[in-house]
Amino acid sequence: xxxxxxxxxxxxxxxxxxxxxxxxxxxxxxxxxxxxxxxxxxxxxxxxxxxxxxxxxxxxxxxxxxxxxxxxxxxxxxxxxxxxxxxxxxxxxxxxxxxxxxxxxxxxxxxxxxxxxxxxxxxxxxxxxxxxxxxxxxxxxxxxxxxxxxxxxxxxxxxxxxxxxxxxxxxxxxxxxxxxxxxxxxxxxxxxxxxxxxxxxxxxxxxxxxxxxxxxxxxxxxx
Amino acid sequence: xxxxxxxxxxxxxxxxxxxxxxxxxxxxxxxxxxxxxxxxxxxxxxxxxxxxxxxxxxxxxxxxxxxxxxxxxxxxxxxxxxxxxxxxxxxxxxxxxxxxxxxxxxxxxxxxxxxxxxxxxxxxxxxxxxxxxxxxxxxxxxxxxxxxxxxxxxxxxxxxxxxxxxxxxxxxxxxxxxxxxxxxxxxxxxxxxxxxxxxxxxxxxxxxxxxxxxxxxxxxxxx
DNA sequence: TCCCAATAATTGTGATCACAGTTTTCCGAG
DNA sequence: CTCGGAAAACTGTGATCACAATTATTGGGA
Numbered sequence: 001x002x003x004x005x006x007x008x009x010x011x012x013x014x015x016x017x018x019x020x021x022x023x024x025x026x027x028x029x030x031x032x033x034x035x036x037x038x039x040x041x042x043x044x045x046x047x048x049x050x051x052x053x054x055x056x057x058x059x060x061x062x063x064x065x066x067x068x069x070x071x072x073x074x075x076x077x078x079x080x081x082x083x084x085x086x087x088x089x090x091x092x093x094x095x096x097x098x099x100x101x102x103x104x105x106x107x108x109x110x111x112x113x114x115x116x117x118x119x120x121x122x123x124x125x126x127x128x129x130x131x132x133x134x135x136x137x138x139x140x141x142x143x144x145x146x147x148x149x150x151x152x153x154x155x156x157x158x159x160x161x162x163x164x165x166x167x168x169x170x171x172x173x174x175x176x177x178x179x180x181x182x183x184x185x186x187x188x189x190x191x192x193x194x195x196x197x198x199x200x201x202x203x204x205x206x207x208x209x210x211x212x213x214x215x216x217x218x219x220x221x222x223x
Numbered sequence: 224x225x226x227x228x229x230x231x232x233x234x235x236x237x238x239x240x241x242x243x244x245x246x247x248x249x250x251x252x253x254x255x256x257x258x259x260x261x262x263x264x265x266x267x268x269x270x271x272x273x274x275x276x277x278x279x280x281x282x283x284x285x286x287x288x289x290x291x292x293x294x295x296x297x298x299x300x301x302x303x304x305x306x307x308x309x310x311x312x313x314x315x316x317x318x319x320x321x322x323x324x325x326x327x328x329x330x331x332x333x334x335x336x337x338x339x340x341x342x343x344x345x346x347x348x349x350x351x352x353x354x355x356x357x358x359x360x361x362x363x364x365x366x367x368x369x370x371x372x373x374x375x376x377x378x379x380x381x382x383x384x385x386x387x388x389x390x391x392x393x394x395x396x397x398x399x400x401x402x403x404x405x406x407x408x409x410x411x412x413x414x415x416x417x418x419x420x421x422x423x424x425x426x427x428x429x430x431x432x433x434x435x436x437x438x439x440x441x442x443x444x445x446x
Numbered sequence: 447t448c449c450c451a452a453t454a455a456t457t458g459t460g461a462t463c464a465c466a467g468t469t470t471t472c473c474g475a476g
Numbered sequence: 477c478t479c480g481g482a483a484a485a486c487t488g489t490g491a492t493c494a495c496a497a498t499t500a501t502t503g504g505g506a
Contacts, residue, residue: 012295012459037487050460053488057277061284063378071468072235072488086375093316152309152386155286156379163375235489260457273490276458294498295458 014051028169033078064162088212096205101148103192103200111193118185130172171218237274251392256301287385311435314383319428324371326415326423334416341408353395394441
């Protein structure tokens with residue numbers, strides 16, 4: 001296919017490829033431990049290997065993909081209890097911090113936005129729609145975090161979510177989405193509405209802590 | 224130049240390019256805010272644009288290089304007090320944690336290694352050799368952190384150092400290396416030798432805290 | 447001296463090919 | 477049926493070219 005992209009203001013192909021692989025990783029469409037290749041990904045996405053190469057470099061740098069140091073082949077990082085523990089600790093530091101900063105800068109618009117996302121999340125949960133639940137959960141957290149105005153920390157959080165993505169799918173695959181009903185989102189929203197910075201921090205910390213604990217149990221059972 | 228790389232066990236060209244640019248960034252040979260280009264970097268390093276492209280993708284993902292979202296041009300991220308504050312907070316969480324974990328797994332070999340690096344560091348300081356000091360300082364911290372056996376956290380720390388690199392050069396450029404004489408390395412070594420995990424955490428936290436405060440002052444003065 | 451248009455140089459992006467190393471496939475000997 | 481080795485397919489890497497877009501330069505009219 002020799003079609004050329006005519007304009008530059010449109011998002012570059014390698015960015016679309018990045019997003020496609022990222023989603024496939026998070027939603028578990030590419031299983032952890034599985035090997036992938038530039039050309040196979042390119043064929044699957046109907047693009048040339050070139051933009052895939054760019055996207056993959058980025059994902060490797062973000063540790064969402066691993067590269068075998070000896071034969072240089074690509075694979076999805078395997079899940080390990082050790083990795084999960086480190087990712088949990090890191091999330092448990094960064095994300096409550098982002099939540100606290102966001103709470104300090106929140107307004108009624110943010111509160112309404114979070115409420116809307118959370119009700120969408122509840123509906124997805126009620127319907128048992130795992131994909132929609134995961135999307136809504138991601139949307140909730142990052143709508144909040146973005147308000148913190150902390151670019152560096154936000155990027156760290158994004159990288160951690162990307163690495164944790166495959167773990168989440170394992171949990172859902174094992175126990176189903178219904179186990180995750182109990183979240184602390186309402187608690188967080190209430191704290192944000194009240195301008196309670198430290199309450200928002202605690203609510204998000206509790207939300208994460210409980211979620212990660214479920215993952216820990218699921219992973220331990222899976223290994 | 225059409226010379227082909229004959230072997231695959233040797234490090235790939237794009238890795239060498241990555242390391243070269245990384246070093247140039249950390250040591251401040253490429254000034255913050257300055258624009259760079261694939262072809263100029265390639266010419267400077269006497270390689271084709273291709274491996275540079277790979278290395279740059281990686282550096283952008285690690286936020287050691289920035290990419291203008293409108294004209295897609297590359298530049299070195301500018302220093303800002305806000306960015307420094309976030310990087311400081313992140314380092315102040317990750318690195319003491321790594322130090323603590325390393326202290327729990329330390330042996331006499333590590334202690335000797337750290338002592339050797341630290342005496343090299345002191346000599347560099349005495350000679351006023353900034354490059355050597357920075358290399359030794361990096362070596363000290365990461366010789367310690369690697370012992371933690373925490374790959375995820377170690378990678379986070381590495382990324383943070385890369386982002387903080389340009390800031391360090393500003394400090395040295397302004398005040399000279401002699402200001403940084405007072406570090407907490409001896410304190411940290413002693414804690415590690417004694418198996419005092421929390422002491423190691425505190426020593427590294429103090430070391431970082433003092434260093435970052437100096438950077439903060441320097442950056443504030445520079446802006 | 448100043449300013450604006452036209453040209454030239456430079457930029458990131460994508461496609462395609464070449465190459466060497468590794469992995470898989472496959473077929474025939476035992 | 478099993479095993480081993482040769483051939484084929486596939487892998488990441490690097491070079492080179494094309495293209496559209498942006499930036500720099502230059503020249504001439506006011």
